Every structure is written in structure tokens, then in C-alpha cells.
Amino acid sequence: MTTTARSKGRPEALAEKVYQALKQDIFAFRLMPGDRFSENELAGRLAVSRTPVRQALFWLEHEGYVEVCFRSGWQIKPFDFNYFEELYDLRTVLEREAVRRLCALPPLACAETLTALKQFWIDAARLDDGNAVSTQDEGFHMALVAAAGNQEMARIHAGLTEKIRIIRRLDFTREERIEATYREHALILRAIFQQHTEEAQRILTDHIAVSKAEVRKITLHRLQQARLQPVE
Structure with missing residues (x-):
């Protein structure tokens, strides 16, 4: 509800x-x-x-x-690894479809739609705070789906995004993931702007797969470490 x-x-x-x-x-x-x-x-x-x-x-x-x-x-509820992996699978399906639709837009319209994402992930100075980047990463993927123009798809995606938020927070406790996120988001956006559908979908799929792999790495120790880190 x-x-x-x-x-x-x-x-x-x-x-x-x-x-x-x-x-x-x-x-x-x-x-x-x-x-x-x-x-x-x-x-x-x-x-x-x-x-x-x-x-x-x-x-x-x-x-x-x-x-x-x-x-x-x-x-x-204790972590259900299979449940989270299924959510990531659904997320991948929705975001690949969103990318396909964005690549089909006229280039100018697509560029205007994704201007804010380009400004943050390509043009602006990078953040180094994991919690802040985690929030922005979530916004990036939700914005891609919303920009595709299907409100029901965006609603479903927003719901599953919230459910995997705890995994996303764990994923951004490592500095290398922050660096990789900036790099991969920029690659995804550039491929979309150039209307390279297959390339954009491939980069996006690989990008999500890395986060999905984190599900099986969750341990009580990692959760305890995350608990000690302030979250805005």
C-alpha cells in the first residue's frame, strides 16, 4: 500500500x-x-x-x-537473498526497456529530457560521500525510467527501488564503487545521446549486475560496519 x-x-x-x-x-x-x-x-x-x-x-x-x-x-525480516536477486532482475528489465525508449527519441528531445542527469554525472564536480552518491545513484536510475514516459512502469520501478535501497547503501560503502558509478553513468548517458541502444543497454546491464552481486556478499559484519556510518 x-x-x-x-x-x-x-x-x-x-x-x-x-x-x-x-x-x-x-x-x-x-x-x-x-x-x-x-x-x-x-x-x-x-x-x-x-x-x-x-x-x-x-x-x-x-x-x-x-x-x-x-x-x-x-x-x-532477515535478508532473503533470492528475493533481492529477483528484484534486481526486474529492475534490469525495466531499465533496459527505458533505455530502449530513450534511444528512440529524437536526439534533441532526449538531450533536453536528460539535461539534469548530464549536468550532475558528467559536468559537475564529483561527490565523495557514499551516502550522498547512493541517493543520487537511486535518482539517476529512477529518472531514466521516468523519462521513458510510462507512468506505470515508473511506479513499479520506484517501488522496487525502495526495497533494494538497503543493498544500495551497502554498495556505496566502498570508494571504488563511487568512482565506477560516475564512470558508468556517464557512459550510459553518452550512449543514449548517441542513440546506441545495444551499447547503452549492455553498459546498464553490467552496471546493475555489479550491485546485484553484492547481495550474496552481505554479512552481519558488513551490516554492523554500515550501522556505524552516519546516514543522512
């Missing part, structure tokens, strides 16, 4: 705030896969009653972030 869908029919704005706070805790590794907690613990920490906490947890359960533990409250 999307935030927009909830906001249309919910009277409890407080539950939305709890939901957003808990989701940010998950993405920032303050709540880690396998962590267990009770509704009372969360209510005390967030200074709210159990009712908005319970509603927020139901939303997060529906979205696959938490699960009920029999007789012991709730827990952040």
Missing part, C-alpha cells in the same frame, strides 16, 4: 510519522535484519501510544520489511 493510498483514507497522521521513522531506521541500519522488538518498546522510544505503532507495523509487514514473531513481538 503506498503512502498516497494510505493518506486518502487514514485519520491517524501519527501512524504515518511512526511508519516513516521506522522505515528510515531500517534504511539507516539502526534497525537491522533479525532485530526483535515489542510494540511497547517502540511506543516508549517514539513517545506515542501502541495504536499508531501497531498500524505502522502492519503497513511495514505488508511491504515486506517486518514480520510477527510468535509470542515474542516483531522482528525486522
Whole structure:
């Protein structure tokens, strides 16, 4: 259920705030896969009653972030490697199609559509903060899909992008990944501008495959290290 869908029919704005706070805790590794907690613990920490906490947890359960533990409250769902890999497979399909559509646009129209991406990834000075680059990387791929002009495709892509955000954050804890991201994004954009569809799709596919490979490298130690790093 999307935030927009909830906001249309919910009277409890407080539950939305709890939901957003808990989701940010998950993405920032303050709540880690396998962590267990009770509704009372969360209510005390967030200074709210159990009712908005319970509603927020139901939303997060529906979205696959938490699960009920029999007789012991709730827990952040452990990593399901196959699930994340399937999300990456779907992401690849959607983004390859988006690139194909962008390459079919008139060159001038395509260049105008992707001006902001060119300015950031090719023209501007590079950032060296992993969290900031992670956010911009997410925006790059969402912008490509949105620019292709299919709103339903963009909606589905945005949903799966959020689900793999935690993997993306882990991927950008290494300096070499920041360098590679700038280089590969520039190559993708140049191939699109030149209407080299197969080349753009190949670079994009290889680019995503590197992130997908990180899924199988996730360990508790890496998560603990990420937890120690501040996330904006």
C-alpha cells in the first residue's frame, strides 16, 4: 500500500510519522535484519501510544520489511537473498526497456529530457560521500525510467527501488564503487545521446549486475560496519 493510498483514507497522521521513522531506521541500519522488538518498546522510544505503532507495523509487514514473531513481538525480516536477486532482475528489465525508449527519441528531445542527469554525472564536480552518491545513484536510475514516459512502469520501478535501497547503501560503502558509478553513468548517458541502444543497454546491464552481486556478499559484519556510518 503506498503512502498516497494510505493518506486518502487514514485519520491517524501519527501512524504515518511512526511508519516513516521506522522505515528510515531500517534504511539507516539502526534497525537491522533479525532485530526483535515489542510494540511497547517502540511506543516508549517514539513517545506515542501502541495504536499508531501497531498500524505502522502492519503497513511495514505488508511491504515486506517486518514480520510477527510468535509470542515474542516483531522482528525486522532477515535478508532473503533470492528475493533481492529477483528484484534486481526486474529492475534490469525495466531499465533496459527505458533505455530502449530513450534511444528512440529524437536526439534533441532526449538531450533536453536528460539535461539534469548530464549536468550532475558528467559536468559537475564529483561527490565523495557514499551516502550522498547512493541517493543520487537511486535518482539517476529512477529518472531514466521516468523519462521513458510510462507512468506505470515508473511506479513499479520506484517501488522496487525502495526495497533494494538497503543493498544500495551497502554498495556505496566502498570508494571504488563511487568512482565506477560516475564512470558508468556517464557512459550510459553518452550512449543514449548517441542513440546506441545495444551499447547503452549492455553498459546498464553490467552496471546493475555489479550491485546485484553484492547481495550474496552481505554479512552481519558488513551490516554492523554500515550501522556505524552516519546516514543522512
